[in-house]
Amino acid sequence: MLxxxxxxxxxxxxxxxxxxxxxxxxxxxxxxxxxxxGSGKSTLANVIAGRDTYNVSDGEIIFQNDDISEFxxxxxxxxxxxxxxxxxxxxxxxxxxxxxxxxxxxxxLTEGQKEMSVREFSSFFDEKAKEVGINSNLLKRSLNxxxxxxxxxxxxxxxxxxxxxxxxxxxxxxxGLDVDALKTVAQAVNGLTDSNRSFLIVTHYQRLxxxxxxxxxxxxxxxxxVNSGDYELALEIEKSGYETYL
Amino acid sequence: MDKSNxxxxxxxxxxxxxxxxxxxxxxxxxxxxxxxxxxxxxISSKKNEPSWMLDWRLKSFLHWKxxxxxxxxxTWPKINYPEIDYQDIYYYAAPVTEDKPKSLDDxxxxxxxxxxxxxxxxxxxxxxxxxxxxxxxxxxxxxxTYEKQLKELGIxxxxxxxxxxxxxxxxxxxxxxVVPYSDNFFATLNSAVFxxxxxxxxxxxxxxxxxxxxxxxINTEGSGQFERTLIIADKDSYVSYxxxxxxxxxxxxxxxxxxxxxxxxxxxxxxxSTLQNWYPGTKEGVGGVYNFVTKRGKCLGKKSKxxxxxxxxxxxxxxxYPSVLLQGDDSxxxxxxxxxxxxxxxxxxxxxxxxxxxxxxxxxVAKGISAGFGNNTYRGQVRVLPSADNATNFxxxxxxxxxxKCGAHTVPYIEVKNPTARLEHEASTSKVSDDQLFYLMxxxxxxxxxxxxxxxxxxxxxxxxxxxxFAMEAGQLLKVSLEGAVG
Numbered sequence: 001m002l003x004x005x006x007x008x009x010x011x012x013x014x015x016x017x018x019x020x021x022x023x024x025x026x027x028x029x030x031x032x033x034x035x036x037x038g039s040g041k042s043t044l045a046n047v048i049a050g051r052d053t054y055n056v057s058d059g060e061i062i063f064q065n066d067d068i069s070e071f072x073x074x075x076x077x078x079x080x081x082x083x084x085x086x087x088x089x090x091x092x093x094x095x096x097x098x099x100x101x102x103x104x105x106x107x108x109l110t111e112g113q114k115e116m117s118v119r120e121f122s123s124f125f126d127e128k129a130k131e132v133g134i135n136s137n138l139l140k141r142s143l144n145x146x147x148x149x150x151x152x153x154x155x156x157x158x159x160x161x162x163x164x165x166x167x168x169x170x171x172x173x174x175x176g177l178d179v180d181a182l183k184t185v186a187q188a189v190n191g192l193t194d195s196n197r198s199f200l201i202v203t204h205y206q207r208l209x210x211x212x213x214x215x216x217x218x219x220x221x222x223x224x225x226v227n228s229g230d231y232e233l234a235l236e237i238e239k240s241g242y243e244t245y246l
Numbered sequence: 247m248d249k250s251n252x253x254x255x256x257x258x259x260x261x262x263x264x265x266x267x268x269x270x271x272x273x274x275x276x277x278x279x280x281x282x283x284x285x286x287x288x289i290s291s292k293k294n295e296p297s298w299m300l301d302w303r304l305k306s307f308l309h310w311k312x313x314x315x316x317x318x319x320x321t322w323p324k325i326n327y328p329e330i331d332y333q334d335i336y337y338y339a340a341p342v343t344e345d346k347p348k349s350l351d352d353x354x355x356x357x358x359x360x361x362x363x364x365x366x367x368x369x370x371x372x373x374x375x376x377x378x379x380x381x382x383x384x385x386x387x388x389x390x391t392y393e394k395q396l397k398e399l400g401i402x403x404x405x406x407x408x409x410x411x412x413x414x415x416x417x418x419x420x421x422x423x424v425v426p427y428s429d430n431f432f433a434t435l436n437s438a439v440f441x442x443x444x445x446x447x448x449x450x451x452x453x454x455x456x457x458x459x460x461x462x463x464i465n466t467e468g469s470g471q472f473e474r475t476l477i478i479a480d481k482d483s484y485v486s487y488x489x490x491x492x493x494x495x496x497x498x499x500x501x502x503x504x505x506x507x508x509x510x511x512x513x514x515x516x517x518x519s520t521l522q523n524w525y526p527g528t529k530e531g532v533g534g535v536y537n538f539v540t541k542r543g544k545c546l547g548k549k550s551k552x553x554x555x556x557x558x559x560x561x562x563x564x565x566x567y568p569s570v571l572l573q574g575d576d577s578x579x580x581x582x583x584x585x586x587x588x589x590x591x592x593x594x595x596x597x598x599x600x601x602x603x604x605x606x607x608x609x610x611v612a613k614g615i616s617a618g619f620g621n622n623t624y625r626g627q628v629r630v631l632p633s634a635d636n637a638t639n640f641x642x643x644x645x646x647x648x649x650x651k652c653g654a655h656t657v658p659y660i661e662v663k664n665p666t667a668r669l670e671h672e673a674s675t676s677k678v679s680d681d682q683l684f685y686l687m688x689x690x691x692x693x694x695x696x697x698x699x700x701x702x703x704x705x706x707x708x709x710x711x712x713x714x715x716f717a718m719e720a721g722q723l724l725k726v727s728l729e730g731a732v733g
Contacts, residue, residue, distance in 0.1 A: 049688050053680065077690035089685040093703025102699065103689035110690075142703065159689065 001027045001198045002048070002167055007059035009047050017043040019223035020059070025167070028195040032209055032234060033202045035220035036242040041202045042086065044220070045171040048200070049083040050076045063167065077103075078110045080166030084156040084173045091143040096155060097125060099143050100162055107163070128161040131191070132184055150181040157188035168192070169200045174208035186211030206238040221245045276469075277338035283307060286438050289338050293407050296414065306427040306437035314431045323594035324623045324655060325563050327499070327536065335501060337439045339469040396456075400449035403458050406474050409445030416447055420478055424507040424544045424571070432503040432565075433540040436472045440505065443473035448483040448514070457713055459488040473504040479514035481547065486517040488716060499562060500525075504539045512547030512574065517555070519712050520568075523723055524560035531590030531619075534562025541568035545577030545603075553580040554597065555711040557720040559727040562591060567625065569598035572606035572634070579608040582708040584720070586727050587620025587652070596626035596657075601634035601667070610641040611707055616652035617728055623655040630667040637667045645675040646704055648697070648728070676704075698725045 007021040017040045025031050035041050047054050048061060050073040060067050068076055091099065105115040116124075129139060134154045144152055153173055160168055173185055189199060189212050201214065209217075209231065217233040218225045219242070226245050227233065277288050286307045290300040319330075396403050402413060409417050427437035444460045460475070479485055502524060508516050518541075527534025537560070543552035554568040570579030581597035599608035614622035622645065630637045645654035656673050678700050686696035702709070702721045709717045 049684075051684055072693070073684060073687040074690050074692050074696075077688050083688050085685065085688075087681075089679065089681040091682055091686070091700060091703055093706035094699055099686070099689070099691075099699065102691055102695065103686075106690040106692065106695070163689065 001025050001029075001064065002200070003062040004048075005060050005062070007044075007047070007061065008057045009043065009054050010057060011043075012053050012055050016057075017054070017223050018047065021220075021223070021225060023218065023225065025198045025200060027198060028193075029216065030189075030193065030199040030201065030212065030214045032214035032217045033200060033220055034204070034206070034217060034234065034237055036246070037204065039220045040223040041204075041220055042171050043223075045083060045169045045200070045202050048076075048169055049073055049081060074106070077165075078107045082160055082163055082165030082168050084153075084160060084168065084170040086172040086175060088144045088152045088156055090145045090147075092145055094143045095141070096139045096143050096158075097122075100125065100159055103159070103163060125162060128158055131161060132157045132188055134158055149176045150178060153177055153181055154184055157185055161188055161192065164192070166196065167198050167200070169202070171202050172204060173201075174203055174205065182208060183211060206234045209234045219245055276336055279336055280333040281307075281335070281337055281439065285337050289439055289441070292338065293410075295407075295410055298414070298418065299410050302421070302427065303438050303440075306434055307439075309428050310431075310434040310438055313428070314434045317431075319431045320565075323565050323625070324621065324657075325565060325592045325594050327563055327592075330499075330501060330536070332435075336469040337472075338441070396454075399452050399455075401452060401454055402445065402447040404445055406440070406443040406445050406476065409476070413445070413447065416478065417445070417476065420476055420507065420509055422507075424509060424542045425505050425540050430540060432538040433505050436474060436503050436505045436540070439470075440472045440474040443475040443504070443506075444477075444487075445475070446477040446485060446487065448479045448485045450481040450483060450511075452480075452483045454483070454485040457486050457488055459490070470501040470503065472502075475504070475506040476509075477507070477516055477518070478509045479511065479516045479550075481512045481514060483511075484515045484517075486713065487519070488713065489518070489520045490523070490719075498533060499527075500535045502535050502537050502539065502561075504541075506539070506541040506568075508543030508552055510543065510545050510547060510550035510552050510574075510577075513549045514547060515551040515553070516543060517553045518543070518568070519716055520554075520556040520558075521716060521720055521723060522556065522558045522560050522564070523727075525562075526560050526589065526591050526727070527562040529589045529618075531562070534591070535560065537561035537564045537566065539564075539566040541566060542571065542598075543569070543579070544571045545574050545579060545606075547577070548574040548603075549576045550574050551578040551580075553578075553582075553711070555580075555582040555708065556584070556595075557705075557708070557712070557723060558583065558585040558593060558595060559723045561593075564591075564593040564595050566595050567597055567627075569600070570608065571600045571602065572608065572637075573602045574606075575603040576605045577603055578606070580711075581608075581610045581612070581626075582711045583612045584615065584705045584708045584724075585613070585622055585624075586615040586724060587617070587622045588727055589618040589620065591618075592621045594623040594625055596624045598627040599629070599639060601628075601630040601637035601639070601664075603633070604635045604637075606634055606637045608637075608639045610639070610643075612642070613644045613646070613705055613708055614654050615646045615648070615701060615705075615724075615728075616654045617648035619651050621653045621655075623657060625657045625659075627659040627661070628669060629660075630662045630664050630669075632663045634664050635666050637664065639667075639669045641669070641671045643671075643673040644704070645673075646701065647675065647677050648701075694729075697728065701728065 002025040004021050004023040007018055009018040010016040033041055056069050061069050101121050132154045138151055217229055219227040277285055286303050290303055425433050427434055448454055510516050524535035524537055545552055552570045558564050572579050579599050585593045585595050587593045597610055610626055612624045614624055616622040624643045628639045643656045647654055682700050683696050701724055709720055712720055
């Protein structure tokens, strides 16, 4: 699914963040990426999604047999990469419904399908909205505008459920969430898990991993993966912190 | 806006093109270039106008020649353009209906594409390429549909020229009552040489059941365009009027100096919506329309309401300030605007709300989008006269910048002469943020579509004031106009 080889990246015109990442995610696997603040976790998530404020100076990102290093963010998305944002942007005057239909249609058009009918999309959208427990009044407002932290994250999960991506990169989706919202996130992820879909869950804490059992856990320090293991590794971090790696 | 219920001068072209009286060819239908008394007389006689109309034109011309020319064009707007040679303009260009079709291949592909995007069907587009449509759109009113049905309600909707002939009392009473012939350089010029336009009268107690629409199209190269529109809403009446404008691509600049006057009597409401998409010139700033327009409404009666909504995407230069004189007690004035400047376009636009009556209310929502080398100025005036007890105004000016070579300016003038007035002013300037763009693109939406979505969302407060179909078209216009500005 995703193969990252010797990836080096820096902030455009600035500091180097990633120092030779190697990561291999197969279909159906759930990977957790943990690390202390400033280790480059979010950078890696953003670089996979193609954010242009970072420059990839070396290495390659292979997604479904294509080197996507030069792909635009929207091309990557339509190929099946989804990123759940830590801080989703607010878009005044754009309704979540309208936005998500445009996203679904963009993908369908790329795949040679027709745009979804309004009726078909509506019922699909309503069903998924119910699943993530998002208040329907919220969906009449502008996208993310005036949403609480928890509401924003639920909205991210709604988008993930509707778009049904192949690879879900979750950038600290658990940060600032209460237990209920955390469970919603976990439900969304667990509901989507299947042999054709993979997850990369970026998190600082082990908390979310109580609800989503990862197949692999990686520890990122100073832009390098310094240790990989299974779920036990996350528990170990929970107990003794990142100190041993610093 | 149900098409079958819409009055559109655009829709019935094919039916009308041979019924029209202009069976002369191009050469003889163009009066010589330049402006003098003879030209004014010629225009009037071509239209078989009564003497009072000619007198009004001559009075205006005299004022223009003796006062306007020496004092010059207004210099206070933040716009730049080379000096206009008023003797190098055709002041009378009547359309030609002679069969002289151009093939679609002759039309600039960019233009074809633009029409495609504007949703003008191929058939319609094919006609636009032909001379027949030149005849229709060239500043002379050619067809008014539903005239009969409206007449049954007592509504008058006809060309200005017809109104002069058939409803002289109404025209005499209200012409120049809102925008006097001496008002400003361009209004005076218009008063002398105006070609045609629309006339609307809604009788007391009548709610006009359909939207009235005029579609303006400039065509003849080197000709000035001087439309004149007069709308009167009598007591307890309502009308929604739409205006769309396009022009073909011309290398030279074209002057468009229109005047619109609205009068609302007791309890009457006029809603006036504009989609202005005159040719903006090339990406390098060659050609394009100079849109120097005077639009003003008078809330003459108590509890009357005038609402202007405009989406200004076209023209090389836009200079216009649709305004409301709030004379009647408890009257309401509104102005909702989105003005877009891309490439080398310039816009200096806004409104004036003059509070005269008691308890008068005004609302201004002005949004300016600047891209490329575009320069966008909001200029607005709110005046509260001593008589206007308890007047209130709310003003919101938002600017959106795309790129780093454009400019946005906000120039609000506020003059309050009554201590009971309440005024609020909000202003903001923003950019389309990288976070917003990345967010939308991460969901699979292309950069161009993402920009469009953000900008349309940002403009929503204004778009929602437009009739539905117009709102859709406005969104498309923004998209077309911003092409090349992003990425």
